Amino acid sequence: MVKMSKAVVSCIIFGFAFLYIPIIALMVNSFSDSDIPGVWTHFSMRWFKAVLEDRDLIGAAIASLKIALISATGSVVLGLLSAIATTNYSTGRCRKMLGNLIVIPMIMPEVIIGFSLLMLFMALEDIFGIPAERGVITVAIGHIMTTVAYIHMTIRSRLVLFDKSIEEAAANLGARPFAVFMSIKVPIISRSIAAGWILAFTLSLDDLVIASFLTGPGATTLPILIFSNVRVGVTPAINAFSTMFIGAVLVCGMLSFLISRSSKPF
Amino acid sequence: MWRGSNIQGGTCLVVLGCIFAGVIALFSFHHGGQKDYGNNVVHICGWYGIISRSILREFEETTGIHVVYDVFDNNDTLEAKLLATNSGYDIVFPSFIPYASRQCSIGVYAKLDKLKLQNFQSLQTPVTEKFKEAGGDTDYLIPIFWGTTGIAYNHTLLSELGEETVSYDTLLNPDKLSKLARYGVSFPEEFVDIFPQAKKFWAIPGEMNDVGTIPMYKKKFLSIRKYIKKFTSSTMISDILAGDFCAAIGSSDNAWRLKRAAEATGMDVRYVIPHGFGVLWIDCVCIPNKALHKDNAHKFIDFLLLPRIAAQITNESGILTNVTGACDLYASEITVDQNICPPEKSVANLMMGRASTSKSNLAYHKHAAKAWSQIRMGNFQDG
Structure with a gap:
């Protein structure tokens, strides 16, 4: 064990304080009785009760989660296919161009993506009659469009390091291409797939701009609700909700840590 | 490099779980998301x-x-x-x-x-x-x-600064505003909430919807721009309660919630529509x-x-x-x-912009909005 100097320790403390003090402050304030976030009066659980009774807030959270699940999964499938296609199955200039084309939505302003998709859906509705109205699905499509680039990058960076001889060995031993793909490639890159999924899920969960363009009746997402809240002043219910959310994330993180540890035989 | 089966178990499960969750979400959208109320x-x-x-x-x-x-x-x-x-x-x-x-x-x-x-x-x-x-x-x-647009302020603080009575003279006059700047002053996010008062205070000539007057607003506002800490229509409540701001131009409904919350914490926050400067x-x-x-x-x-x-x-x-x-x-x-x-009889005295129905009004709104966003960003230009 290397003994760390005081300077290193204080740097570490400062770094983590910078990352976590705002979150801790938010959580502490959710237990305040005050009507205004950030003002401490005395301990109370009333805002947690308010969250559980607030159907709008819960409904928005469910809509956001649905959209995030659909778009994360959808973009993982597309991102995986595009990453494989651009690393293994095409050559030269064409591959490079395709790879770049996929990444462009990542650097495009969200306002442009949101508005252009709205125009697209409008044209589609005029010509084909679908989508008949906007809602969860249209927002999810918008999110897939932006997040696919991130997943493409995550998975591709793993595929570039991929040792092709393992696949060739499997093929030599008689595995069909699909079997090679499922039992060799997918397991090896599964970590980057999972990482990409989580990234897409998070990006979708906190997107405001695209969602507010593409949403329709019955699909108010959480960020839209929070920003709409500012019209009447944000209440500590948002703090309480965030605390619950962070708690849920911590539990999930813990679980995945336990799972990944238990599945490590050596 | 490759550590074989240890990756297969856990993480593969996670991947399958993710995909499963997505499919379930899609499925539940079709069934639970939109209950069938027909046209009712x-x-x-x-x-x-x-x-x-x-x-x-x-x-x-x-x-x-x-x-x-x-x-x-x-x-x-x-x-x-x-x-x-x-x-x-x-x-x-x-x-x-x-x-x-x-x-x-x-x-x-x-x-x-x-x-x-x-x-x-x-x-x-x-x-x-x-x-x-x-x-x-x-x-x-x-x-x-x-509702109306007026000035919400921390009365205790402004009294100490010698501003017993608050009016637009306090907030639009560079000499007075510069004294308050240190304690934080916020202006509205949209021009429609401030131009009518500014027009009257600075005696800007012409009609309310005269495009030619916009450069005058711009010049006047840029002279006080550096004393304005923030442009917001929404965070006024928490800003003043937290003590980061001493005065804000904002709407009466926000002011009402602000006053109510301030009473609970023992602060003396007031909201005023300066006489003759009320905006509806x-x-x-x-x-x-x-x-x-x-x-x-x-x-x-x-x-x-x-x-x-x-x-x-x-x-x-x-x-x-x-x-x-x-x-x-x-x-x-x-x-x-x-x-x-405000009592019913005083509503007639409140100021109001013009609806953007005619072509000239539309042009005015477009230019005024552009000028206002330039004013808001003014601070980035002069550092």
Whole structure:
């Protein structure tokens, strides 16, 4: 064990304080009785009760989660296919161009993506009659469009390091291409797939701009609700909700840590 | 490099889990997401927290119509959705100036069927008079909510600074404002909430909608720009309570909530409409042209025009409702402050911009909005 100097320790403390003090402050304030976030009066659980009774807030959270699940999964499938296609199955200039084309939505302003998709859906509705109205699905499509680039990058960076001889060995031993793909490639890159999924899920969960363009009746997402809240002043219910959310994330993180540890035989 | 089976177990499971979760979400969307209420439904898009759940529930119980209430977070994206195509909403609540008036003039809204609005005559109020005077058309738009723009300030702090009486002289005069700058002063996010007062205070000549006057506003505002800490219409409450700001120009409904919260923490926060400088703002309720459930939408608007319901909205949110008879049912904590709830006879003296219905007004709004965003960003240019 290397003994760390005081300077290193204080740097570490400062770094983590910078990352976590705002979150801790938010959580502490959710237990305040005050009507205004950030003002401490005395301990109370009333805002947690308010969250559980607030159907709008819960409904928005469910809509956001649905959209995030659909778009994360959808973009993982597309991102995986595009990453494989651009690393293994095409050559030269064409591959490079395709790879770049996929990444462009990542650097495009969200306002442009949101508005252009709205125009697209409008044209589609005029010509084909679908989508008949906007809602969860249209927002999810918008999110897939932006997040696919991130997943493409995550998975591709793993595929570039991929040792092709393992696949060739499997093929030599008689595995069909699909079997090679499922039992060799997918397991090896599964970590980057999972990482990409989580990234897409998070990006979708906190997107405001695209969602507010593409949403329709019955699909108010959480960020839209929070920003709409500012019209009447944000209440500590948002703090309480965030605390619950962070708690849920911590539990999930813990679980995945336990799972990944238990599945490590050596 | 490759560590074989250890990756296979756990992480592969996680990947499968993720994909499974996505499929379930998609599936549940088709089944649980949209319950089948047929046509017995009304899709509303409004601000969060103005119309409470209990009011929506009462409407559902009395009429049997299911309410789907969505919120919007700013007028601009609502406008994009309304202009682009069928937004899917049956009722929307845009701000009158410049949004609703502009949308109305290009035919976004359906003509209201007065026969279905039994309570329509309860709109005969001074606010409706001002609404019509400014170019509003009650055939399409109903001026349902209103309030004023004034100054909210920390009285204790400003007294110490020698500003016992607060007026626009305090906030628009560079000499006085520079003294307050250290304690934080915020201005509204949109030009419509500040130009009428500024025009009167600086005695800017010409009509309210004269494009030629815009450079004068710009010059004047840039002279005080460096003393303005923030442009916001929403965070005024927490800013003043936290002590980061000593004064803010903002709306009366926010001021009411601010005062209420300040009383609870023992602060002396006041809201004032400087004499002769009151500005009236209006939020409309209207039915988009392509709404699928126009009958239900009419029923909902009629419901909002009931004095009892209107008063309940006011008492819960501090936003004033433009319905005769509702004022008598306002809670005393609202009516006690004549700044928050101006008496009927003083409404006629409030200032108001012009609706963006004509071409010249549209041009004015466009240029003024552009000038205002340049003023807001002014601070980045001179460092």
